[in-house]
Amino acid sequence: xxxxxxxxxxxxxxxxxxxxxxxxxxxxxxxxxxxxxxxxxxxxxxxxxxxxxxxxxxxxxxxxxxxxxxxxxxxxxxxxxxxxxxxxxxxxxxxxxxxxxxxxxxxxxxxxxxxxxxxxxxxxxxxxxxxxxxxxxxxxxxxxxxxxxxxxxxxxxxxxxxxxxxxxxxxxxxxxxxxxxxxxxxxxxxxxxxxxxxxxxxxxxxxxxxxxxxxxxxxxxxxxxxxxxxxxxxxxxxxxxxxxxxxxxxxxxxxxxxxxxxxxxxxxxxxxxxxxxxxxxxxxxxxxxxxxxxxxxxxxxxxxxxxxxxxxxxxxxxxxxxxxxxxxxxxxxxxxxxxxxxxxxxxxxxxxxxxxxxxxxxxxxxxxx
Ligand code: F6R
Numbered sequence: 001x002x003x004x005x006x007x008x009x010x011x012x013x014x015x016x017x018x019x020x021x022x023x024x025x026x027x028x029x030x031x032x033x034x035x036x037x038x039x040x041x042x043x044x045x046x047x048x049x050x051x052x053x054x055x056x057x058x059x060x061x062x063x064x065x066x067x068x069x070x071x072x073x074x075x076x077x078x079x080x081x082x083x084x085x086x087x088x089x090x091x092x093x094x095x096x097x098x099x100x101x102x103x104x105x106x107x108x109x110x111x112x113x114x115x116x117x118x119x120x121x122x123x124x125x126x127x128x129x130x131x132x133x134x135x136x137x138x139x140x141x142x143x144x145x146x147x148x149x150x151x152x153x154x155x156x157x158x159x160x161x162x163x164x165x166x167x168x169x170x171x172x173x174x175x176x177x178x179x180x181x182x183x184x185x186x187x188x189x190x191x192x193x194x195x196x197x198x199x200x201x202x203x204x205x206x207x208x209x210x211x212x213x214x215x216x217x218x219x220x221x222x223x224x225x226x227x228x229x230x231x232x233x234x235x236x237x238x239x240x241x242x243x244x245x246x247x248x249x250x251x252x253x254x255x256x257x258x259x260x261x262x263x264x265x266x267x268x269x270x271x272x273x274x275x276x277x278x279x280x281x282x283x284x285x286x287x288x289x290x291x292x293x294x295x296x297x298x299x300x301x302x303x304x305x306x307x308x309x310x311x312x313x314x315x316x317x318x319x320x321x322x323x324x325x326x327x328x329x330x331x332x333x334x335x336x337x338x339x340x341x342x343x344x345x346x347x348x349x350x351x352x353x354x355x356x357x358x359x360x361x362x363x364x365x366x367x368x369x
Contacts, residue, residue, distance in 0.1 A: 001153075006350070007154065007346070007350070007355075007356045007357050008153040008154040008357045009154035009156055009158060009246075009346050009356045009357055010346060010356075012152055012153070012154055012158045012159045013158050013159070013205065013339070013342055013343060013346065014205060015149070015150065015159045016158065016159045016162050016198075016201050016205070016339065017197075017198035017199065017201045017202045017205075018150075018198070019147075019148070019149035019150065019159040019160075019162060019163045020162055020163060020166050020194075020197050020198045020201065020335070021198045022148035022149070022150070022163075023147050023148045023149065023163040023166045023167055023170075024166065024170070024194060024195060025148065027170055028191065033177060034170060034173055034174045034177055034187075034191070036145060036170065036171070036174050039127070039143050039144070039145060039174075040142075040143050040144070041125065041127060041142055041143035043178055045125055046099070046174075046175060046178055046179075047178055047179055048096075048097055049077060049097055049098070049099040049125075049175070050077065050078075050097045050098070051077065051078050051079075051080070051094075051097065051098045051099070052071060052077055052078070052079040052080070052098070052099045052100075052101060053079075053080045053081075053082060053087070053092065053094065053098060053099075053100050053101070053119075053124075054067065054068065054079065054080070054081045054082070054100075054101045054102075054103060054168075055082055055083075055084040055087050055100060055101070055102050055103075055112060055115045055116070055119070056081075056083070056084060056102065056103035056104060056112060057083060057084050057085065057104075057109055057111050057112055057366070058157070058241065059105075059156075059157040059160070059161050059238060059241060060103040060104055060105060060109075060112075060157070060160075060161075060164055061081060061082075061083055061084075061103070062161070062234040062235075062237050062238040062241070063103055063161050063164035063165045063168060063234075064081040064101070064103050064164075064168065065081045065233075065234035065237070066165050066168075066231050066234045066235070066334045067079070067081075067164075067165060067168035067169060067171075067172060068080075068081050069230060069231050069331060070168075070169055070172050070231075070331045071168070071171070071172035071175070073331070074172050074173060074175075074176040074183075074186070074187070074190075075172055075175045075176045075179060077175065083111075084102070084109070084111040084112040084114070084115035085111040085114075085115070085369070087115045087118070087119075088111075088114055088115045088118045092118075092119075092122070094119055094122045094123065094124040095122070095123050095124065096123045096124070096125070098119075098123075098124040098125070099124070099125050099126075099127060100115075100116070100119040100124045100125065100126045100127070101126075101127050101128070101129060101168070101171070102115065102116050102119075102126055102127070102128040102129070102130075102137055102141060103128070103129045103130075103164050103168065104128065104129075104130050104131075104135075104137050105130070105131045105132065105147075105149075105152055105157055105160035105164070105365075106130075106131070106132055106135060106364065106365035107128070107130040107131070107132040107135025107136055107137040107138055108132070108135050108136055108137070108365045108367050109137070109365060109366050109367070110366060110367050110368055110369045111366070111369055112137060113136055113137055113140065114369060116128070116137055116140055116141060117140065120140075120142075125142045125143070126140075126141045126142050126143070127141060127142065127143040127144065127145065127171070128141040128143070128144050128145070129144075129145050129146075129147060129164055129167045129168055129171070130144060130145075130146060130147070131146065131147045131148075131149050131152065131160050131163065131164075132151075133146065145167050145170070145171055146167075147160065147163035147164055147166070147167045148163065149162075149163040152364075153357065153364075154356065154357045155245070155357060155358060155359055155362045155363070155364050156242060156245055156246055156345070156346075156356070156359065158342050161238065161338065162201070162335050162338070165334060165335060166194065166197075166335070169190070169194065169331075173187050173190060173191065189329075190329070190331070190332075193328065193329050193332055194332065196328075197328070197332060197335050197336075200325075200326040200328060200335075200336055201335060201336060201339060203326050204325055204326070204336050204339040204340065205339060205343075207323070207324065207340075208340075208343050210321070210323060211323055211340045211343045211344050211347065212343065212347045214305065214321050214344070215343070215344045215345075215346075215347035215348040215351060216347060216348075216351045218272065218348055218351075219348060219351040219352050221249060221272060221348075222249060222250060223249065223250045223251070223271065223272075224240070224243055224249060224250075224251045224272045224273070224274065225240075225251070225252055225253075225254065225263070225266065225267075225271065225272070225273045225274070226239045226240045226251065226252070226253040226254070226273070226274045226275075226276070226341070227253075227254050227255075227256040227259065227273060227274065227275045227276065227290075227293060227297075228253070228255070228256060228275070228276035228337075229255060229256040229257060229276075229278055229286055229289070229290050230278055230282075230286055230330070231278075231330065231331060231333060231334050232256075232276035232277070232278055232290075232333070232334070232337060233253075233255045233256070234334070235276050235333075235334045235337050235338050235341070236253035236254065236255075236256075236274070236276055237253035238253070238338055238341065239251075239253060239274055239276075239338065239341030239342075239344070239345070240252050240253035241253075242341060242342055242344075242345035242346075243341075243344070243345045243348065245345075245359050245362060246345045246346060246348070246349035246354065246356050246359055247345055247348045247349040247352060247354065248349075248352075248354070248359075248360070249348070256275070256289070256290050256293045257289070259293055259296070259297070260296075264296065264297065264300070267297050267300040267301065267302050268300070268301055269301035270301060270302075270303055271297075271301065271302050271303065272302070272303045272305060273297055273302045273303065273304055273305065274305045274306075274307065274341065274344075275290065275293065275294050275297075275304060275305070275306050275307065276307045276337045277290050277291065277294075277306060277307060277308040277309070277312065277315055278290055278330065278333070279309050279312075279327070279328075279329075279330050279333060280309065280312050280314065281327075281330075282330040283330075287312075287314070288314070291314050291315060291318065294306060294315060294318040294319065295318045298318045298320075303320045304318060304319050304320050304321075305319075305320065305321045305323070306318075306319035306320075306321065306322050306323070307322075307323045307325060307337050307340055307341075308322055308323075308324065308325070309324070309325055309326070309327050309328075309333075310324050310325070310326055310327055311327065323340040325337055325339075325340070
């Protein structure tokens with residue numbers, strides 16, 4: 001069943017290009033306009049939405065966090081992302097104009113399900129982004145957008161994460177289209193960029209040897225930090241989560257801009273730090289700010305493991321290792337940048353002799369609160 005791979009996780013990392021292809025499949029009409037027929041929610045309801053709250057747990061919540069940047073940019077609707085177990089207990093402000101987006105691979109996560117029920121009781125519309133057909137969360141939602149990642153067996157989520165981002169992006173583009181977004185060309189462009197992602201993800205997977213070698217050399221590591229900014233921030237959080245759950249190594253993700261507000265105190269000689277570098281072609285000089293961060297931590301002894309776009313030479317003087325990803329538009333980079341981090345966690349855990357498909361203390365779907 002593992003199709004020749006050492007583990008389900010390894011297989012599912014390799015399934016990612018197909019998972020994205022399948023999640024995109026059949027969702028545009030002949031004119032290239034998005035068509036989310038399976039959504040079963042009235043267009044007028046979606047046009048009236050004035051706030052979106054994404055609820056999810058763990059990796060699915062990081063997918064929501066990535067999507068927030070994109071949906072706010074395309075739709076100009078405020079998007080909050082909240083852990084499902086926190087949402088429910090804090091008296092959230094929701095009404096009929098709130099669209100609650102529940103993201104879940106299994107569709108059975110009890111924390112997320114309880115938050116869905118709570119949101120509906122408060123009058124919100126709930127749209128779920130779910131991978132497992134016939135599961136409980138879509139049954140209890142007003143609308144559903146399925147990810148088509150195929151069954152995910154390994155406990156640690158990989159291909160579901162990429163397809164959750166993809167589906168949430170489709171939702172964002174669809175809302176933008178419905179609401180007469182002022183940049184129809186941009187929507188078309190993003191859709192065509194999305195279609196190029198499977199091939200680019202495959203390129204990252206094909207470059208896995210370097211990550212594997214570095215991971216194998218780090219089997220004795222006790223702490224790894226992850227930094228990212230903008231959409232790279234949730235990617236850093238996800239990289240840290242993967243390493244914790246698979247390799248049982250203390251790992252923490254930070255927003256790179258937060259470094260000087262505290263976390264930089266953790267940097268000492270030899271501390272490994274992954275840095276997800278924004279595209280040099282992106283806006284707001286984020287790239288140079290993150291390059292400065294790399295310089296700062298390196299000067300304090302950090303071992304810098306840098307994820308950077310092909311051709312980004314500015315990082316070279318400050319990087320101990322560089323993991324290259326193909327050039328893509330800023331909002332799509334998480335689909336590429338997370339892949340070396342998944343492979344790193346998987347390989348490091350394997351090097352430690354651990355079972356990557358069944359990490360200790362974890363279950364694939366958490367059906368208790
Ligand atoms: C991490 C992981 C978990 C799940 C979380 C939500 O690798 O798998 O953090 O993402 O438990 O699960 P779903 O998506 O099934 O609701």
